[in-house]
Amino acid sequence: MQVRRQSETARNKGYAIAALTDAPQNILEKIVWQKEREVAQMYVNASLDAVKSQVANVQSPKDFYGSLQNSRTKPALIAEVKKASPSKGVFREDFDPQAIARAYEIGGASCLSVLTDSEFFQGGFENLQLVRQVVDLPLLCKEFIIDPYQIYWGRSHGADAVLLIAAILTDAELTELQALIHQLGMAALVEVHTQSELDRVLQIPDVRLIGINNRNLENFVVELEQTKVLMDRLDPATRNKYLWVSESGIYTRQDLDFVQSCGASAVLVGESLIKQENIEEAVNNLLKQS
Numbered sequence: 001m002q003v004r005r006q007s008e009t010a011r012n013k014g015y016a017i018a019a020l021t022d023a024p025q026n027i028l029e030k031i032v033w034q035k036e037r038e039v040a041q042m043y044v045n046a047s048l049d050a051v052k053s054q055v056a057n058v059q060s061p062k063d064f065y066g067s068l069q070n071s072r073t074k075p076a077l078i079a080e081v082k083k084a085s086p087s088k089g090v091f092r093e094d095f096d097p098q099a100i101a102r103a104y105e106i107g108g109a110s111c112l113s114v115l116t117d118s119e120f121f122q123g124g125f126e127n128l129q130l131v132r133q134v135v136d137l138p139l140l141c142k143e144f145i146i147d148p149y150q151i152y153w154g155r156s157h158g159a160d161a162v163l164l165i166a167a168i169l170t171d172a173e174l175t176e177l178q179a180l181i182h183q184l185g186m187a188a189l190v191e192v193h194t195q196s197e198l199d200r201v202l203q204i205p206d207v208r209l210i211g212i213n214n215r216n217l218e219n220f221v222v223e224l225e226q227t228k229v230l231m232d233r234l235d236p237a238t239r240n241k242y243l244w245v246s247e248s249g250i251y252t253r254q255d256l257d258f259v260q261s262c263g264a265s266a267v268l269v270g271e272s273l274i275k276q277e278n279i280e281e282a283v284n285n286l287l288k289q290s
C-alpha cells in the first residue's frame with residue numbers, strides 16, 4: 001500500500017496545512033502526516049537558502065558506502081542510536097548518544113545510524129551533531145524524508161548518508177531526492193519492505209544501496225524471513241549490482257548469519273544492542289564469528 005500524504009502543498013511552501021479531512025490509517029501515515037507539519041514549520045524557522053549556506057561550513061561527507069563495502073566484519077554493522085520506538089517505548093533511560101556512539105565504534109561497527117525523529121522515536125538532529133563530535137564513522141540520518149529541506153538539514157548536522165523510505169515516496173520523489181543526496185556527496189539508503197516496493201526501486205536509476213526492512217512500518221510486525229523472501233527472487237546480476245542491508249529485528253549471531261546467507265552484506269541493528277548494559281561488549285559478541 002502506498003502511504004498517503006495529507007497535503008501536497010504544505011511540504012514545499014510552508015503554509016499551514018488544511019484541516020484534517022480524514023484520519024491516518026496506520027502508524028506510518030500518522031508519522032508522515034506529522035512530518036508534513038514539521039517540514040512546513042522548518043521552512044518557517046529558517047529559509048532553505050540559509051540552510052544551504054550552512055551546508056558549506058560542515059566537513060565533507062565520509063564514505064558510508066565504502067565503509068560498508070570494505071568492512072572488516074562480515075556482514076558490516078550499522079549500529080543505531082535509538083532511544084525509543086512507537087511500538088516498544090523507551091529502550092534506555094540513561095540515554096547518552098555520545099557514549100553509545102563511542103561504544104558502537106570501539107565495539108566494531110562500520111557505520112552508525114542516528115534517529116532524528118523526535119515525536120515518535122525521541123531522537124533529534126542535535127544527536128547527529130553530538131555523535132559527529134565523538135566518532136569517525138560515517139553517519140546515516142534516520143528520518144522520514146519527504147522534502148529536500150530535510151536532506152540539507154541532515155547534511156548541515158553532519159550526516160554522511162540519508163534514508164529514503166520507498167513506501168512514503170513516489171518514483172519521481174525517490175529519483176529527485178536521491179539525486180540531491182548524491183549531489184551533496186552523501187549515500188542514499190533506499191528502504192523497501194514489500195516486493196512491489198523493491199520492484200519500483202530496481203527501476204530507479206543510480207540506486208546503489210538497498211535496505212530491506214524486516215519490520216512492516218504499518219503494523220510493526222517483524223519477520224527476518226522478509227530478507228530471504230525478497231532476495232531469493234533476484235537474479236545474480238541484479239543482486240550483484242547493489243549492496244544489500246537487512247534492517248530490524250536482528251538479535252543474535254545466528255540472525256546475522258541467516259541474513260548474510262540470503263545475500264545481505266550489511267545489517268542495521270538498534271534495539272538488541274541499545275538495551276544491553278555493556279554496549280561495547282554486546283557489539284563484540286554480535287560480530288564474533290562462532
Ligand SMILES: O=P(O)(O)OC[C@@H](O)[C@@H](O)c1c[nH]c2ccccc12
Pocket residue numbers: 080082142143191213247248249250268269270271272
Ligand atoms: O531496533 P531494530 O529492530 O534493530 O531496528 C533498527 C532499524 O532497522 C529500525 O529502527 C528502522 C528501520 N527502518 C526504519 C525507518 C524508520 C524508523 C526506524 C527504522
